[in-house]
Amino acid sequence: xxxxxxxxxxxxxxxxxxxxxxxxAFEALYERYRKQLYAYLHRLLPGQHALVEDIFQQTWIKxxxxxxxxxxxxxxxxxxxxxSHNLAIDHxxxxxxxxxxxxxxxxxxxxxxxxxxPWKNIDRNELSEALETCIRKLSADQREVFxxxxxxxxxxxxxxxxxxxxxxALGRMQYAVRNLQKQLSExxxxxx
Amino acid sequence: xxxxxxxxxxxxxxxxxxxxxxxIASCTGCRNLASAWASLKDIRxxxxxxxxxxxxxxxxxxxxxxxxxxxxxxxVFVRRIFMYATAACCVFVTWFALDNIDRQSxxxxxxxxxxxxxxxxxxxxxxxxxxxxxxxxxxxxxxxSGSNADSRNEKDVEISIPDLxx
Numbered sequence: 423x424x425x426x427x428x429x430x431x432x433x434x435x436x437x438x439x440x441x442x443x444x445x446x447a448f449e450a451l452y453e454r455y456r457k458q459l460y461a462y463l464h465r466l467l468p469g470q471h472a473l474v475e476d477i478f479q480q481t482w483i484k485x486x487x488x489x490x491x492x493x494x495x496x497x498x499x500x501x502x503x504x505x506s507h508n509l510a511i512d513h514x515x516x517x518x519x520x521x522x523x524x525x526x527x528x529x530x531x532x533x534x535x536x537x538x539x540p541w542k543n544i545d546r547n548e549l550s551e552a553l554e555t556c557i558r559k560l561s562a563d564q565r566e567v568f569x570x571x572x573x574x575x576x577x578x579x580x581x582x583x584x585x586x587x588x589x590x591a592l593g594r595m596q597y598a599v600r601n602l603q604k605q606l607s608e609x610x611x612x613x614x
Numbered sequence: 615x616x617x618x619x620x621x622x623x624x625x626x627x628x629x630x631x632x633x634x635x636x637x638i639a640s641c642t643g644c645r646n647l648a649s650a651w652a653s654l655k656d657i658r659x660x661x662x663x664x665x666x667x668x669x670x671x672x673x674x675x676x677x678x679x680x681x682x683x684x685x686x687x688x689x690v691f692v693r694r695i696f697m698y699a700t701a702a703c704c705v706f707v708t709w710f711a712l713d714n715i716d717r718q719s720x721x722x723x724x725x726x727x728x729x730x731x732x733x734x735x736x737x738x739x740x741x742x743x744x745x746x747x748x749x750x751x752x753x754x755x756x757x758x759s760g761s762n763a764d765s766r767n768e769k770d771v772e773i774s775i776p777d778l779x780x
Contacts, residue, residue, distance in 0.1 A: 439672055440677075443685070448677040455667055456673075464663040475669060482673040486680045547660045554659050572655055595625050596647065603650045 433498040437489055451498075452482065458573065459502055465569050466510070468469065468558045473513065486532050500579035549606075552573040556605040564598035567591055617644055624648045627655075 428436060428450035436454075439447030459481065463474045484505050492501060557565055563584065570580050580591045615637045624647055630638075638645045659762050 443681050445678055445681055449674060452670075452673060452677070456670070457662065460665045461659070461662045474663075475665070478665060479669060479672060483676050486673075486677050546657070550657050550660050553654065553657050558710050565763075571625065571627075572658075574627070577622075592622055592625060596621055599625070599647060599654065600775065602654060603646075 434494045437492055437494075437498075441490060448486070452583065453503060455499060457523060459506065462503065462569055462573060463506060465554065465557060466562075466566055468554070477509050480509050484509070488544065497575065497579060499573060499581065500570075500575045503573075503575065504579075504583040507566070518530055521522050552606060552609050553602065556609070559605060560598055562600055564594050564601065567594040568598040568602070617641060620644045621647060625651060 428439075428447060431439070431447075431450070433451065433454075436447045436451040440451065460474070460478055463478055464471075466478070467474050481502060485502055488505075488520070492498070557568065560568065566584065567580055570583065571577075575583075577588050577591050580586045584591060584594075615633045617637075620637045620641065621644060622636055623630070624638075624644065628634075638648055
């Protein structure tokens with residue numbers, strides 16, 4: 423079966439094909455998610471290119487070895503992200519590095535009552551750059567929830583990834599959105 | 615609808631129903647959140663980072679190696695099963711042979727069983743022999759009793775018995 427035909431297959435079908443010794447099925451699956459996962463890791467661990475590459479590679483190797491245990495009722499991307507999340511946690515535990523990328527460190531963000539969408543008329547490229555800068559300033563947990571929601575991963579799955587309750591994930595998301603809103607307002611005010 | 619439920623619906627991307635719309639219209643905080651999330655959720659970095667070609671090759675190579683290893687493991691598994699099956703057959707055949715020899719030697723020691731057990735293949739011959747001896751015995755009995763009326767003996771046996779009284 424050619425790669426073009428494989429594009430129409432679901433994730434579960436590709437996984438089944440791969441487990442029946444079809445390498446091209448894995449290639450199609452990898453092609454489907456490689457950019458998404460890599461970009462996500464880049465945004466989650468900003469400025470740590472080597473670490474991102476390392477976790478990306480380890481994630482896929484784990485995915486290959488654990489595909490037989492994949493439950494088809496869960497979203498494949500959420501499952502892959504959970505693996506990379508655990509690898510990142512292991513990495514930080516090993517290096518005992520603390521600070522902004524310590525996944526266990528949840529800072530209490532400040533809430534603000536900024537007017538919504540103060541950046542409405544700003545050039546999209548400029549805004550996306552500003553947003554990336556603001557995302558980097560979020561605590562690791564908030565950043566992760568925000569990025570996962572951008573990837574359309576449900577709160578239930580986020581809660582499973584972060585090993586917390588759905589309400590905690592929801593709370594982190596609210597803080598993340600409000601923090602970003604506040605930071606973008608500040609950024610907009612400064613550039614004027 | 616309270617704010618908690620409304621925020622959950624807004625952030626989880628659920629379809630906005632009438633109740634949610636009404637709440638957003640009346641609550642500034644939720645309206646603010648809904649608007650902020652709506653504008654932020656689709657913003658992606660202008661330049662999206664991509665994995666290098668080298669990284670792609672490594673991962674694809676790992677997938678190919680995984681399948682190769684699995685094939686080797688499968689072959690080894692099949693071979694092992696075959697070996698175990700062969701070994702089991704050998705053990706069974708040996709046990710059967712030893713058991714048979716043991717039975718035969720026990721039968722040898724027991725005289726009565728021996729003829730039936732050891733010369734199992736000659737059973738027909740033994741049957742014939744037994745029949746013949748029975749017939750002979752019967753014939754002799756008949757001779758001594760003076761009657762030769764046995765239906766099974768179709769041939770008359772004429773034996774001159776010497777008179778021993780003279």
